Amino acid sequence: MINEKDLLEITEKFGAPVYVYEAEMIIAQFQRLNRSFSGVKKLKLNYAAKALSNISILKLMNSLGSGLDTVSIQEVKLGLLAGFKPEDIIFTPNGVSLEEIEEAALLGVQINIDNLSVLEQFGNKHPDIPVCIRINPHVMAGGNTKISVGHIDSKFGISIHQIPHLLRIVELTKMQINGIHMHTGSDILDIDVFLYASEILFDTARNFKQLEFIDFGSGFKVPYRSGDIETNIKELGQKLSSRFNEFCEDYGNTLTLAFEPGKFLVSEAGLFLARVNVVKQTTSTVFAGIDSGFNHLIRPMLYGAGHEITNISNPKGRERYYSVVGYICETDTFGNNRRIAEISEGDILCFRNAGAYCFTMASNYNSRYRPAEVLWYQEKPHLIRKRETFDDLISNQVDVENLFDNLEPTPTLK
Numbered sequence: 001m002i003n004e005k006d007l008l009e010i011t012e013k014f015g016a017p018v019y020v021y022e023a024e025m026i027i028a029q030f031q032r033l034n035r036s037f038s039g040v041k042k043l044k045l046n047y048a049a050k051a052l053s054n055i056s057i058l059k060l061m062n063s064l065g066s067g068l069d070t071v072s073i074q075e076v077k078l079g080l081l082a083g084f085k086p087e088d089i090i091f092t093p094n095g096v097s098l099e100e101i102e103e104a105a106l107l108g109v110q111i112n113i114d115n116l117s118v119l120e121q122f123g124n125k126h127p128d129i130p131v132c133i134r135i136n137p138h139v140m141a142g143g144n145t146k147i148s149v150g151h152i153d154s155k156f157g158i159s160i161h162q163i164p165h166l167l168r169i170v171e172l173t174k175m176q177i178n179g180i181h182m183h184t185g186s187d188i189l190d191i192d193v194f195l196y197a198s199e200i201l202f203d204t205a206r207n208f209k210q211l212e213f214i215d216f217g218s219g220f221k222v223p224y225r226s227g228d229i230e231t232n233i234k235e236l237g238q239k240l241s242s243r244f245n246e247f248c249e250d251y252g253n254t255l256t257l258a259f260e261p262g263k264f265l266v267s268e269a270g271l272f273l274a275r276v277n278v279v280k281q282t283t284s285t286v287f288a289g290i291d292s293g294f295n296h297l298i299r300p301m302l303y304g305a306g307h308e309i310t311n312i313s314n315p316k317g318r319e320r321y322y323s324v325v326g327y328i329c330e331t332d333t334f335g336n337n338r339r340i341a342e343i344s345e346g347d348i349l350c351f352r353n354a355g356a357y358c359f360t361m362a363s364n365y366n367s368r369y370r371p372a373e374v375l376w377y378q379e380k381p382h383l384i385r386k387r388e389t390f391d392d393l394i395s396n397q398v399d400v401e402n403l404f405d406n407l408e409p410t411p412t413l414k
Protein backbone atom coordinates (compact mmCIF):
# COMPACT_ATOMS: atom_id res chain seq x y z
CA MET A 1 0.00 0.00 0.00
CA ILE A 2 1.02 3.56 -0.65
CA ASN A 3 2.72 5.33 2.27
CA GLU A 4 3.16 8.94 3.36
CA LYS A 5 6.55 9.30 1.73
CA ASP A 6 5.17 8.12 -1.64
CA LEU A 7 2.30 10.60 -1.33
CA LEU A 8 4.58 13.53 -0.55
CA GLU A 9 6.73 12.59 -3.52
CA ILE A 10 3.64 12.64 -5.72
CA THR A 11 2.85 16.21 -4.61
CA GLU A 12 6.44 17.21 -5.35
CA LYS A 13 6.37 15.63 -8.78
CA PHE A 14 2.84 16.51 -9.92
CA GLY A 15 1.94 19.38 -7.61
CA ALA A 16 -1.03 19.79 -5.29
CA PRO A 17 -3.96 19.58 -5.03
CA VAL A 18 -3.98 16.15 -6.59
CA TYR A 19 -6.12 13.01 -6.53
CA VAL A 20 -4.31 9.70 -6.07
CA TYR A 21 -5.94 6.31 -6.73
CA GLU A 22 -4.50 2.97 -5.65
CA ALA A 23 -5.12 0.46 -8.44
CA GLU A 24 -4.42 -2.56 -6.27
CA MET A 25 -7.13 -1.52 -3.84
CA ILE A 26 -9.67 -1.23 -6.65
CA ILE A 27 -8.64 -4.69 -7.89
CA ALA A 28 -8.96 -6.13 -4.37
CA GLN A 29 -12.47 -4.69 -3.94
CA PHE A 30 -13.54 -6.04 -7.32
CA GLN A 31 -12.30 -9.50 -6.42
CA ARG A 32 -13.87 -9.33 -2.97
CA LEU A 33 -17.28 -8.61 -4.46
CA ASN A 34 -16.83 -11.42 -6.99
CA ARG A 35 -15.89 -13.89 -4.26
CA SER A 36 -18.91 -12.94 -2.17
CA PHE A 37 -21.21 -13.97 -5.01
CA SER A 38 -19.30 -17.04 -6.13
CA GLY A 39 -22.44 -19.03 -5.28
CA VAL A 40 -24.32 -17.86 -8.38
CA LYS A 41 -23.70 -19.40 -11.81
CA LYS A 42 -23.75 -16.15 -13.79
CA LEU A 43 -22.55 -12.94 -12.16
CA LYS A 44 -22.06 -9.58 -13.84
CA LEU A 45 -20.54 -6.53 -12.18
CA ASN A 46 -21.09 -3.30 -14.06
CA TYR A 47 -18.89 -0.57 -12.64
CA ALA A 48 -20.86 2.68 -12.20
CA ALA A 49 -18.79 5.07 -14.29
CA LYS A 50 -20.09 8.22 -12.68
CA ALA A 51 -18.21 7.47 -9.45
CA LEU A 52 -14.86 7.96 -11.17
CA SER A 53 -14.79 8.16 -14.93
CA ASN A 54 -11.14 8.70 -15.83
CA ILE A 55 -10.44 6.58 -18.88
CA SER A 56 -7.54 4.78 -17.16
CA ILE A 57 -9.89 3.70 -14.38
CA LEU A 58 -12.40 2.51 -16.99
CA LYS A 59 -9.63 0.56 -18.73
CA LEU A 60 -8.63 -1.01 -15.43
CA MET A 61 -12.24 -2.11 -14.87
CA ASN A 62 -12.46 -3.48 -18.40
CA SER A 63 -9.26 -5.47 -17.86
CA LEU A 64 -10.74 -6.96 -14.69
CA GLY A 65 -13.72 -8.23 -16.68
CA SER A 66 -16.17 -5.69 -15.36
CA GLY A 67 -19.04 -4.30 -17.39
CA LEU A 68 -19.99 -0.63 -17.24
CA ASP A 69 -23.03 1.15 -15.85
CA THR A 70 -23.59 4.51 -17.51
CA VAL A 71 -26.03 7.37 -16.96
CA SER A 72 -25.34 9.60 -19.97
CA ILE A 73 -24.56 9.08 -23.63
CA GLN A 74 -21.18 10.68 -22.95
CA GLU A 75 -20.38 8.00 -20.37
CA VAL A 76 -21.42 5.40 -22.95
CA LYS A 77 -18.95 6.93 -25.41
CA LEU A 78 -16.20 7.06 -22.77
CA GLY A 79 -16.82 3.38 -22.09
CA LEU A 80 -16.56 2.47 -25.76
CA LEU A 81 -13.38 4.54 -26.01
CA ALA A 82 -11.96 2.66 -23.02
CA GLY A 83 -12.53 -0.61 -24.88
CA PHE A 84 -15.77 -1.93 -23.40
CA LYS A 85 -17.86 -3.93 -25.83
CA PRO A 86 -21.31 -2.35 -26.35
CA GLU A 87 -23.00 -5.42 -24.90
CA ASP A 88 -20.99 -4.96 -21.70
CA ILE A 89 -22.40 -1.48 -21.19
CA ILE A 90 -25.76 -0.78 -19.59
CA PHE A 91 -27.36 2.63 -19.97
CA THR A 92 -29.39 3.56 -16.88
CA PRO A 93 -30.33 7.20 -17.27
CA ASN A 94 -33.05 9.14 -15.50
CA GLY A 95 -35.16 11.74 -17.24
CA VAL A 96 -33.23 11.84 -20.52
CA SER A 97 -34.76 12.28 -23.96
CA LEU A 98 -35.98 9.42 -26.10
CA GLU A 99 -33.35 10.48 -28.66
CA GLU A 100 -30.51 9.94 -26.19
CA ILE A 101 -31.82 6.47 -25.36
CA GLU A 102 -32.15 5.65 -29.06
CA GLU A 103 -28.59 6.82 -29.69
CA ALA A 104 -27.30 4.43 -27.02
CA ALA A 105 -29.49 1.59 -28.34
CA LEU A 106 -28.10 2.06 -31.85
CA LEU A 107 -24.58 1.73 -30.44
CA GLY A 108 -25.61 -1.72 -29.21
CA VAL A 109 -25.73 -0.84 -25.53
CA GLN A 110 -28.22 -2.46 -23.12
CA ILE A 111 -31.02 0.03 -22.48
CA ASN A 112 -32.63 0.43 -19.09
CA ILE A 113 -35.83 2.48 -19.05
CA ASP A 114 -37.21 4.04 -15.90
CA ASN A 115 -40.52 5.61 -16.89
CA LEU A 116 -43.67 4.49 -18.68
CA SER A 117 -43.81 7.38 -21.13
CA VAL A 118 -40.45 6.61 -22.73
CA LEU A 119 -41.07 2.87 -22.44
CA GLU A 120 -44.23 3.18 -24.51
CA GLN A 121 -42.58 5.41 -27.14
CA PHE A 122 -39.49 3.21 -27.36
CA GLY A 123 -41.55 0.02 -27.53
CA ASN A 124 -43.68 1.42 -30.34
CA LYS A 125 -40.69 2.45 -32.42
CA HIS A 126 -38.25 -0.38 -31.63
CA PRO A 127 -40.15 -3.47 -30.53
CA ASP A 128 -37.17 -5.65 -31.51
CA ILE A 129 -34.61 -4.03 -29.22
CA PRO A 130 -34.66 -5.78 -25.84
CA VAL A 131 -35.06 -3.45 -22.89
CA CYS A 132 -34.44 -3.66 -19.17
CA ILE A 133 -36.88 -1.89 -16.87
CA ARG A 134 -36.01 -0.04 -13.71
CA ILE A 135 -38.44 -0.73 -10.91
CA ASN A 136 -38.95 1.37 -7.81
CA PRO A 137 -39.69 -1.11 -5.03
CA HIS A 138 -40.41 1.75 -2.59
CA VAL A 139 -37.95 0.61 -0.02
CA MET A 140 -35.92 3.04 2.01
CA ALA A 141 -32.25 2.19 2.00
CA GLY A 142 -30.26 4.07 4.60
CA GLY A 143 -31.60 7.17 6.31
CA ASN A 144 -30.41 10.09 4.21
CA THR A 145 -33.05 11.07 1.62
CA LYS A 146 -30.42 12.81 -0.50
CA ILE A 147 -28.94 9.43 -1.32
CA SER A 148 -31.98 7.16 -1.04
CA VAL A 149 -33.65 6.75 -4.38
CA GLY A 150 -36.14 3.91 -3.87
CA HIS A 151 -38.69 5.59 -1.61
CA ILE A 152 -42.23 6.60 -2.53
CA ASP A 153 -41.54 10.17 -3.65
CA SER A 154 -38.38 9.33 -5.56
CA LYS A 155 -38.09 10.33 -9.21
CA PHE A 156 -36.28 7.07 -10.01
CA GLY A 157 -37.78 3.94 -11.48
CA ILE A 158 -41.24 2.71 -12.38
CA SER A 159 -43.37 2.22 -9.30
CA ILE A 160 -44.33 -1.37 -8.49
CA HIS A 161 -47.88 -0.05 -8.25
CA GLN A 162 -47.73 0.70 -11.98
CA ILE A 163 -46.90 -2.87 -13.00
CA PRO A 164 -50.39 -3.44 -14.53
CA HIS A 165 -49.90 -0.41 -16.80
CA LEU A 166 -46.35 -1.53 -17.61
CA LEU A 167 -47.58 -4.99 -18.60
CA ARG A 168 -50.17 -3.45 -20.88
CA ILE A 169 -47.53 -1.40 -22.68
CA VAL A 170 -45.34 -4.47 -23.12
CA GLU A 171 -48.23 -6.53 -24.41
CA LEU A 172 -49.49 -3.91 -26.85
CA THR A 173 -46.08 -2.94 -28.26
CA LYS A 174 -44.82 -6.55 -28.26
CA MET A 175 -41.52 -5.27 -26.95
CA GLN A 176 -39.11 -7.65 -25.28
CA ILE A 177 -38.09 -7.17 -21.65
CA ASN A 178 -34.77 -8.90 -20.97
CA GLY A 179 -33.88 -7.46 -17.58
CA ILE A 180 -35.36 -6.17 -14.33
CA HIS A 181 -33.45 -3.56 -12.38
CA MET A 182 -33.55 -1.65 -9.13
CA HIS A 183 -31.14 0.75 -7.52
CA THR A 184 -32.30 1.83 -4.11
CA GLY A 185 -29.48 4.30 -3.55
CA SER A 186 -26.36 4.45 -1.50
CA ASP A 187 -25.94 2.96 1.94
CA ILE A 188 -27.28 -0.56 2.31
CA LEU A 189 -26.97 -0.90 6.05
CA ASP A 190 -29.67 -3.41 6.67
CA ILE A 191 -29.27 -6.55 4.59
CA ASP A 192 -32.81 -7.65 5.42
CA VAL A 193 -34.22 -4.46 3.92
CA PHE A 194 -32.24 -5.16 0.77
CA LEU A 195 -33.44 -8.76 0.64
CA TYR A 196 -36.99 -7.55 1.11
CA ALA A 197 -36.62 -5.26 -1.92
CA SER A 198 -35.15 -8.22 -3.83
CA GLU A 199 -38.31 -10.25 -3.21
CA ILE A 200 -40.33 -7.44 -4.79
CA LEU A 201 -38.00 -7.63 -7.77
CA PHE A 202 -38.47 -11.41 -8.03
CA ASP A 203 -42.26 -10.99 -7.92
CA THR A 204 -42.00 -8.45 -10.73
CA ALA A 205 -39.68 -10.70 -12.72
CA ARG A 206 -42.22 -13.53 -12.80
CA ASN A 207 -44.35 -11.40 -15.14
CA PHE A 208 -41.73 -11.64 -17.90
CA LYS A 209 -40.81 -14.83 -19.67
CA GLN A 210 -37.71 -13.78 -21.63
CA LEU A 211 -35.50 -12.38 -18.90
CA GLU A 212 -31.73 -12.71 -19.12
CA PHE A 213 -30.72 -10.85 -15.99
CA ILE A 214 -31.84 -9.26 -12.78
CA ASP A 215 -29.87 -6.19 -11.75
CA PHE A 216 -29.82 -5.30 -8.06
CA GLY A 217 -28.15 -1.92 -8.54
CA SER A 218 -25.80 -0.86 -5.81
CA GLY A 219 -25.61 1.05 -2.58
CA PHE A 220 -22.90 -0.88 -0.78
CA LYS A 221 -21.75 1.21 2.13
CA VAL A 222 -18.04 1.66 2.69
CA PRO A 223 -16.46 2.79 5.96
CA TYR A 224 -15.28 6.40 6.11
CA ARG A 225 -13.37 6.00 9.33
CA SER A 226 -12.47 3.19 11.69
CA GLY A 227 -15.55 1.98 13.52
CA ASP A 228 -17.95 2.95 10.69
CA ILE A 229 -20.54 0.37 9.71
CA GLU A 230 -20.10 -1.12 6.27
CA THR A 231 -22.30 -3.43 4.24
CA ASN A 232 -21.51 -7.01 5.15
CA ILE A 233 -20.78 -8.13 1.60
CA LYS A 234 -20.09 -11.71 2.55
CA GLU A 235 -23.39 -12.14 4.34
CA LEU A 236 -25.29 -10.34 1.58
CA GLY A 237 -23.54 -12.54 -0.97
CA GLN A 238 -24.49 -15.76 0.78
CA LYS A 239 -28.10 -14.81 1.46
CA LEU A 240 -28.89 -13.19 -1.89
CA SER A 241 -27.07 -15.88 -3.91
CA SER A 242 -29.05 -18.70 -2.39
CA ARG A 243 -32.33 -16.79 -2.79
CA PHE A 244 -31.38 -15.96 -6.39
CA ASN A 245 -30.58 -19.58 -7.21
CA GLU A 246 -33.93 -20.65 -5.78
CA PHE A 247 -35.66 -18.04 -7.88
CA CYS A 248 -33.89 -19.19 -11.07
CA GLU A 249 -34.91 -22.78 -10.44
CA ASP A 250 -38.48 -21.68 -9.97
CA TYR A 251 -38.31 -19.40 -13.04
CA GLY A 252 -36.94 -22.25 -15.14
CA ASN A 253 -33.84 -20.49 -16.45
CA THR A 254 -30.40 -19.56 -15.11
CA LEU A 255 -30.40 -15.78 -15.15
CA THR A 256 -27.45 -13.45 -14.61
CA LEU A 257 -27.25 -11.67 -11.29
CA ALA A 258 -25.98 -8.15 -11.92
CA PHE A 259 -24.75 -5.33 -9.70
CA GLU A 260 -23.55 -1.82 -10.46
CA PRO A 261 -21.11 -0.84 -7.74
CA GLY A 262 -19.46 2.55 -7.87
CA LYS A 263 -18.46 3.67 -4.41
CA PHE A 264 -17.62 0.16 -3.23
CA LEU A 265 -14.98 -0.29 -5.92
CA VAL A 266 -13.24 3.08 -5.88
CA SER A 267 -14.07 5.12 -2.76
CA GLU A 268 -11.39 3.80 -0.42
CA ALA A 269 -8.80 3.61 -3.19
CA GLY A 270 -8.84 7.38 -3.58
CA LEU A 271 -6.89 10.02 -1.65
CA PHE A 272 -7.02 13.75 -2.09
CA LEU A 273 -3.90 15.74 -1.25
CA ALA A 274 -3.97 19.50 -0.71
CA ARG A 275 -1.49 22.00 0.69
CA VAL A 276 -2.24 24.23 3.68
CA ASN A 277 -2.10 27.89 2.65
CA VAL A 278 -2.79 29.48 5.99
CA VAL A 279 -3.28 28.58 9.63
CA LYS A 280 -5.63 31.16 11.08
CA GLN A 281 -6.37 31.52 14.76
CA THR A 282 -9.67 33.23 15.63
CA THR A 283 -11.11 33.85 19.09
CA SER A 284 -12.86 30.48 19.01
CA THR A 285 -11.10 28.13 16.64
CA VAL A 286 -8.03 27.36 14.58
CA PHE A 287 -8.69 27.22 10.84
CA ALA A 288 -6.45 25.36 8.46
CA GLY A 289 -7.15 26.92 5.07
CA ILE A 290 -6.16 24.70 2.16
CA ASP A 291 -5.34 25.36 -1.46
CA SER A 292 -8.66 23.82 -2.54
CA GLY A 293 -12.38 24.03 -1.86
CA PHE A 294 -15.71 22.54 -2.82
CA ASN A 295 -14.69 23.11 -6.42
CA HIS A 296 -12.48 20.03 -5.96
CA LEU A 297 -14.23 18.00 -3.28
CA ILE A 298 -17.87 18.84 -2.59
CA ARG A 299 -19.03 15.77 -0.69
CA PRO A 300 -18.54 17.24 2.81
CA MET A 301 -20.67 20.28 1.92
CA LEU A 302 -23.23 18.51 -0.30
CA TYR A 303 -23.83 15.34 1.70
CA GLY A 304 -22.18 16.03 5.05
CA ALA A 305 -19.66 13.30 4.20
CA GLY A 306 -17.01 12.97 6.92
CA HIS A 307 -13.78 12.37 5.04
CA GLU A 308 -10.93 11.53 7.40
CA ILE A 309 -8.17 14.13 7.26
CA THR A 310 -4.54 13.56 8.25
CA ASN A 311 -1.42 15.69 8.08
CA ILE A 312 1.06 13.61 6.11
CA SER A 313 3.79 16.25 6.42
CA ASN A 314 3.86 15.86 10.20
CA PRO A 315 2.25 12.48 10.91
CA LYS A 316 3.81 12.05 14.36
CA GLY A 317 3.05 15.60 15.50
CA ARG A 318 1.03 16.41 18.60
CA GLU A 319 -2.69 16.39 17.77
CA ARG A 320 -4.69 19.60 17.99
CA TYR A 321 -8.21 20.66 17.01
CA TYR A 322 -8.70 22.27 13.62
CA SER A 323 -11.47 23.33 11.30
CA VAL A 324 -10.28 22.52 7.82
CA VAL A 325 -11.69 24.95 5.27
CA GLY A 326 -11.29 25.81 1.60
CA TYR A 327 -10.50 29.00 -0.30
CA ILE A 328 -13.87 29.38 -2.03
CA CYS A 329 -15.72 32.60 -1.25
CA GLU A 330 -18.55 30.71 0.43
CA THR A 331 -18.63 28.50 3.46
CA ASP A 332 -16.71 25.41 2.44
CA THR A 333 -15.82 23.43 5.51
CA PHE A 334 -14.18 20.03 4.99
CA GLY A 335 -14.20 19.15 8.67
CA ASN A 336 -14.99 20.86 11.96
CA ASN A 337 -13.11 20.26 15.20
CA ARG A 338 -10.90 17.56 13.77
CA ARG A 339 -7.99 16.25 15.80
CA ILE A 340 -5.07 16.43 13.38
CA ALA A 341 -1.31 16.27 13.94
CA GLU A 342 -0.06 19.84 14.37
CA ILE A 343 -0.37 21.75 11.09
CA SER A 344 2.12 24.29 9.72
CA GLU A 345 1.58 26.36 6.62
CA GLY A 346 2.82 24.42 3.61
CA ASP A 347 1.92 21.01 5.05
CA ILE A 348 0.07 18.48 2.90
CA LEU A 349 -3.28 17.23 4.21
CA CYS A 350 -4.63 13.90 3.02
CA PHE A 351 -8.38 13.28 2.64
CA ARG A 352 -9.46 9.63 2.64
CA ASN A 353 -12.30 7.96 0.69
CA ALA A 354 -11.76 10.39 -2.15
CA GLY A 355 -12.15 7.93 -5.02
CA ALA A 356 -15.90 8.05 -5.60
CA TYR A 357 -17.90 11.16 -6.52
CA CYS A 358 -15.01 13.48 -5.81
CA PHE A 359 -13.08 14.32 -8.96
CA THR A 360 -16.19 13.62 -11.08
CA MET A 361 -18.06 16.34 -9.17
CA ALA A 362 -15.23 18.89 -9.44
CA SER A 363 -15.90 22.22 -11.13
CA ASN A 364 -14.17 25.44 -12.17
CA TYR A 365 -16.03 27.58 -9.63
CA ASN A 366 -14.05 30.71 -8.69
CA SER A 367 -12.21 30.16 -11.99
CA ARG A 368 -9.96 27.56 -10.40
CA TYR A 369 -8.34 24.69 -12.24
CA ARG A 370 -9.49 21.14 -11.69
CA PRO A 371 -6.68 19.12 -10.11
CA ALA A 372 -4.46 16.42 -11.57
CA GLU A 373 -5.19 12.69 -11.11
CA VAL A 374 -2.52 10.08 -10.46
CA LEU A 375 -2.91 6.31 -10.54
CA TRP A 376 -0.63 4.39 -8.19
CA TYR A 377 0.02 0.99 -9.76
CA GLN A 378 2.78 -1.51 -9.08
CA GLU A 379 4.49 0.92 -6.71
CA LYS A 380 4.72 3.70 -9.27
CA PRO A 381 2.73 6.89 -9.86
CA HIS A 382 1.19 7.37 -13.30
CA LEU A 383 -0.26 10.72 -14.27
CA ILE A 384 -3.72 9.99 -15.68
CA ARG A 385 -5.02 13.55 -15.92
CA LYS A 386 -3.08 16.77 -16.20
CA ARG A 387 -3.95 19.70 -14.00
CA GLU A 388 -5.98 22.24 -15.94
CA THR A 389 -4.39 25.45 -17.18
CA PHE A 390 -5.63 28.94 -17.94
CA ASP A 391 -6.25 27.86 -21.53
CA ASP A 392 -8.75 25.24 -20.33
CA LEU A 393 -10.70 27.95 -18.53
CA ILE A 394 -11.13 30.10 -21.62
CA SER A 395 -11.01 27.60 -24.47
CA ASN A 396 -14.81 27.51 -24.93
CA GLN A 397 -15.46 31.15 -24.27
CA VAL A 398 -16.24 33.27 -27.30
CA ASP A 399 -14.77 36.75 -27.14
CA VAL A 400 -17.10 38.61 -29.49
CA GLU A 401 -15.05 41.30 -31.21
CA ASN A 402 -15.99 44.98 -30.92
CA LEU A 403 -19.19 44.07 -29.07
CA PHE A 404 -19.10 46.99 -26.62
CA ASP A 405 -17.25 49.55 -28.73
CA ASN A 406 -20.21 51.95 -28.77
CA LEU A 407 -20.88 51.74 -25.05
CA GLU A 408 -19.80 54.90 -23.15
CA PRO A 409 -18.37 54.57 -19.63
CA THR A 410 -20.86 55.58 -16.92
CA PRO A 411 -20.38 59.41 -16.65
CA THR A 412 -20.26 59.68 -12.86
CA LEU A 413 -17.41 57.22 -12.78
CA LYS A 414 -15.24 59.27 -15.14
Ligand SMILES: *Cc1c(COP(=O)(O)O)cnc(C)c1O
Residues within 6 Å of the ligand: 048, 050, 051, 069, 071, 092, 183, 185, 186, 187, 217, 218, 219, 220, 260, 261, 262, 263, 264, 356
Ligand atom coordinates in the same frame (compact mmCIF):
# COMPACT_ATOMS: atom_id res chain seq x y z
C1 LIG B 1 -24.89 5.92 -9.07
C2 LIG B 1 -25.46 4.65 -9.45
C3 LIG B 1 -24.86 3.45 -9.04
C4 LIG B 1 -23.65 3.39 -8.14
O1 LIG B 1 -23.97 3.64 -6.79
P1 LIG B 1 -22.85 3.51 -5.66
O2 LIG B 1 -23.52 3.92 -4.41
O3 LIG B 1 -21.72 4.40 -6.02
O4 LIG B 1 -22.39 2.10 -5.64
C5 LIG B 1 -25.42 2.27 -9.48
N1 LIG B 1 -26.52 2.27 -10.27
C6 LIG B 1 -27.12 3.42 -10.68
C7 LIG B 1 -28.32 3.35 -11.57
C8 LIG B 1 -26.62 4.64 -10.28
O5 LIG B 1 -27.23 5.76 -10.67
